[in-house]
Amino acid sequence: MSSILLAIPPEILQCILAACHPSDVAAFSKTCHTAYNAVYNTEGSYLWRELLIAFWDDPRLADHETSPTVAIDIPWKQCVQERVHAEWLAATSAKRGAIPFPDLLFLVETFGSVVDSCTPIQVGDPESKPSRSLAWLTNILHNSAVLYQPAVDGSASLGQALARLKVFYSFAETTDPDADSCTAASAVTRRARNRSRHYVYNLQHYTPKRQYGPFLDDGVVNWYHVHHVMNVVWANICDLPAQWACKRPPVGLEAIRAFSAPASFTDEDWAGVRGLWRRYICFMDYRDLFSFNFTNVLRGPRDLAYFEENPRFREATRLIELDLEVVPWEAITFSALKTVPTVYYPRYPPIFARGISRSAHGLESVVEGVVSMAKDGTVRYHFVSSQDGQTLWCSRGVQIGKPGCAAGVVGTWTTTSHEQDDPVGPYWLWKVADGDASVLFDHM
Incomplete structure (x- = not known):
């Protein structure tokens, strides 16, 4: 039987192999020298291209303009081999516990490239199919120890890449946005919640260089900070009464696809800004915020014990709705928004x-507010609010996934004066369908 198979013309044999799983193709190549040559030493990229687009999204359809890690001249064989090896490596990691640094770096980089090359939702197509790449990655992350590796310094490249992956996958087990409560699998542990509070409410993280938001000194996104913000907000949502807790932002990898939000996208409004938004904001009592940052209560300023050992600590959570219109630059009145962002x-x-x-x-x-695309391809949101003509609050955030994604925007709010001891808190903003009725006044 094997000799008959190898007697088939090479182009026909490649068509047969293209219908197999990549791991089966690799196993076939080890049977003999002729089989090896049929897989690895043929001209062209037909076989590897067909294998890739059969099991993952076609990278030719990705947004290459804002995904610099996705090559336009696609190395098909390399992509398939890296993903098959990453799948095996991630599966075996569950048995080994800690993943060696080189392996973890390879996994995070490979998975990051899979996310960056996923296809966007086709605007105007209500039957757009789920992403094969993201479904593959969801299954791997759910069954591996990749996201449970020891924390890495948030300023390190691996730490940032791993935090970015956690941001994209966070709470993915929650598939029903209208469920009455958070599932045990998607809940934030008490320890993780307190560590995230400790980071988010530390006023040292809010400086002019960081734009008083979840960014690093050089202006790039601090995914470590974003992940902590999400932990705080999500844990607080899970504590709310049912009528509020059932109103949650979409989560999971499918929610980070470009144009997955319920919005009308146009060339003018490529982010789907126009329409109704919901936003959860969280905050400590200002006396507690000041005590945590500047006094010796519970072992001194900015000690984790403030959240772990303080029985009187409380945190507030509020749901707010925004109804926005896209306007010309001339209609903006707040001076803080008058500087037009660089168009990259x-x-x-x-x-x-x-x-x-x-x-x-x-x-x-x-x-x-102003919504802009930064040089690194992330979408930034900068809003200012006022009452009776007086500017009061400022918020900075970053889109969790691709432009116009359903998962929304995560960031921090503070006052417009940006004093050293100003209040600060996290928020999570997401788009809802234009036809959705207000939920605020039904539960007052």
Whole structure:
């Protein structure tokens, strides 16, 4: 039987192999010298291209403009081999516990490239199929120890890449956004919650260089900070009464795909800014925030014990709705937003927005903002709000995934004065369908 198979013309044999799983193709190549040559020493990239697009998204359809890690001249064989090896390595890691640094770096880089090369949702196509690449990655991360490796310094390249992967995958076990409560698998542990509070409410992390948001001194996204913000907000949502906790942002890898949010996308509004948004904001009592940062209560300033051993600690969570319109730059009145961000990608010019913010307590404020694409391909949100003509609050955030993704925007808010001891807190903002009714006044 094997001699008959090898007697088939090479182009027919490649068509047969293209219908197999890559691991089976690799096993076939080890049977004899002729089989090896049929797999690895033929001209062209037909076999490897067909294997890749059969099990993962076609990288030719990715947004190459904002995904610099995705090559336009795609090394098909290398991509398949790296992903097959990463799948095996991740599966065996569950049995070994700690993953050696070179292996972990390879896994994180490979998985990051898979995310960057996933196809966007086709705008206007309500039956757009789920991403094969993200489904593959979800299964691997769910069954491996990759995301449970010891924490790495947030400023290190591996630490940032691993934190970015955690941000994309966080709470993926929660598939029903209208469920009454968070599942045990997606809940934030008490220890992780307190460590994230310790990071998020540390005022040392908010400086002019960091734009008072989840960024590093050089302006790039601090994914370590973003992950901590998500932990705090998600854990607080899980503590809310059912009528509030059931209103949650979409999570999981499928929610980070470009244009997956329920919005109308146009060349002018490529981020889907126009329409209704919901935002959870969290905050400590200012006296507690000051005590944590500047006094010796519970072992001194900024000690983790403040959250782990303080029975009186409380944290507030509020749901706010924003109704936004896209406006020309001339309509922006807040001076903090008047500087037009640099345009790094002609397809994604800055978007200016103006609208109304409403809370469940009946408070309204005017909101203005700018949405822009940074040089690293991340989407940044900068909003300022005012009441009675006086600017009060400023928020900075980053899109969790690709432009217009359903997972939304995560960041931090503070006052517009940016004093050293100003209050600060995390927020999570996400887009809802234009036809959705307000949920605020039904539960007041």
